[in-house]
Amino acid sequence: MIIKSCLITVLVIGLSYGSENATQKEFTEEENEAAPNFLIFSQRWPMSACRAWQDRKRTLLPCYLSREPNSWKVLSIWTAKTGKFPTIGPLFCNTSWYFNPHEIKSIAKNLSEDWTSVEVNEYKYFFWAFEWLRSGTCVAQVSAALGTQLDYFSRGLTWLRQYSMTNILADAGIIPNNTQQYLLRDIHHAIKQKLGVNPIIECRQEHFENHLYELHICFNLTLDLVDCDDISVNFPGVSRFTVNNDTLFSNCDFQKPVIYPEVVRNKAISKFEIEYALRRNLNIYNLLQWLIWMTL
Numbered sequence: 001m002i003i004k005s006c007l008i009t010v011l012v013i014g015l016s017y018g019s020e021n022a023t024q025k026e027f028t029e030e031e032n033e034a035a036p037n038f039l040i041f042s043q044r045w046p047m048s049a050c051r052a053w054q055d056r057k058r059t060l061l062p063c064y065l066s067r068e069p070n071s072w073k074v075l076s077i078w079t080a081k082t083g084k085f086p087t088i089g090p091l092f093c094n095t096s097w098y099f100n101p102h103e104i105k106s107i108a109k110n111l112s113e114d115w116t117s118v119e120v121n122e123y124k125y126f127f128w129a130f131e132w133l134r135s136g137t138c139v140a141q142v143s144a145a146l147g148t149q150l151d152y153f154s155r156g157l158t159w160l161r162q163y164s165m166t167n168i169l170a171d172a173g174i175i176p177n178n179t180q181q182y183l184l185r186d187i188h189h190a191i192k193q194k195l196g197v198n199p200i201i202e203c204r205q206e207h208f209e210n211h212l213y214e215l216h217i218c219f220n221l222t223l224d225l226v227d228c229d230d231i232s233v234n235f236p237g238v239s240r241f242t243v244n245n246d247t248l249f250s251n252c253d254f255q256k257p258v259i260y261p262e263v264v265r266n267k268a269i270s271k272f273e274i275e276y277a278l279r280r281n282l283n284i285y286n287l288l289q290w291l292i293w294m295t296l
């Protein structure tokens, strides 16, 4: 809403200032008013998300890692517009449509495993409430099939099962491993071959290495998979590469291999570590989390 008001203000100022190219300005206004025609389904890799969060918060706090941390999780389903001026969004389409935990009660257990944030938040539902307000309220406006909170979150779970990057990559022999180096084009190829569409592949730069971070696939409003090409260049940092006859969209450093980092849990807790934790007034849960972190 704030963004929209700003745009309108800019347009009004622009017009009163005297327009040099009226055709162009009318076109921009028309584009701003156009409804989103694209959905993006984003999956995120927990290990990379953990490092991203720790960097952002300048913390060494351990991340929250679910039962199966070596599997892709849902990040979001969100809207986008293609056309002459492709844009991601809109966002926050109805900020008075609050997230209601009762509506998703029947799938809360699944969400806790498959649609999780690694961030340690006080409020259990924070991540879902945020995703709903930011993206869900906009998706609900353009897709009747995703018109309620239960529809929206269930769809995320269904798509994760149907388009699980954990399985798609594993079927191509691409499995999490902290030392194995993969090629960006092989990751692209694995997805393209299975789904028949171009995804967007995002990395984080970690000590000058590419770490696989987020994978996005795109749908049109009848919920059919489509190439992400039309929206890709509007992802921050994402470029287009052509390899043989494949078109890749990625922000990864194309000159370097890609690491698909693995979470390695250490099951053995020594007496020393327990004593150490007790001395530092860590509770056992924190101790476990801390040990998981220490063994990464």
Ligand SMILES: *[C@@H]1O[C@H](CO)[C@@H](O)[C@H](O)[C@H]1NC(C)=O
Pocket (backbone or CB within 6 Å): 020, 021, 023, 024
């Ligand atoms: C206005 O913009 C359009 C589209 O970019 C262009 O084709 C046209 O020549 C421009 N007209 C003027 C008067 O600059």
Ligand SMILES: *[C@@H]1O[C@H](CO)[C@@H](O)[C@H](O)[C@H]1NC(C)=O
Pocket (backbone or CB within 6 Å): 094, 096, 097, 098
């Ligand atoms: C926003 O959501 C509320 C609660 O569901 C609803 O009553 C209202 O009509 C919605 N507003 C718009 C503009 O869609």
Ligand SMILES: *[C@@H]1O[C@H](CO)[C@@H](O)[C@H](O)[C@H]1NC(C)=O
Pocket (backbone or CB within 6 Å): 107, 110, 154, 157, 158
């Ligand atoms: C929830 O998870 C269980 C066990 O993994 C699975 O059988 C069930 O289909 C899931 N339900 C939904 C709505 O995803």
Ligand SMILES: *[C@@H]1O[C@H](CO)[C@@H](O)[C@H](O)[C@H]1NC(C)=O
Pocket (backbone or CB within 6 Å): 177, 178, 179, 180, 181
């Ligand atoms: C990880 O990759 C390295 C190097 O390719 C290999 O030697 C090692 O066995 C792999 N580890 C696992 C757990 O697969």
Ligand SMILES: *[C@@H]1O[C@H](CO)[C@@H](O)[C@H](O)[C@H]1NC(C)=O
Pocket (backbone or CB within 6 Å): 220, 221, 222, 223, 224, 225, 226
């Ligand atoms: C979505 O894509 C499918 C397959 O390409 C196509 O049949 C369908 O008409 C498209 N729907 C819309 C709304 O563009």
Ligand SMILES: *[C@@H]1O[C@H](CO)[C@@H](O)[C@H](O)[C@H]1NC(C)=O
Pocket (backbone or CB within 6 Å): 244, 245
């Ligand atoms: C790329 O496509 C062209 C035309 O379809 C074909 O002739 C060529 O062999 C392809 N190249 C590769 C490397 O697949």
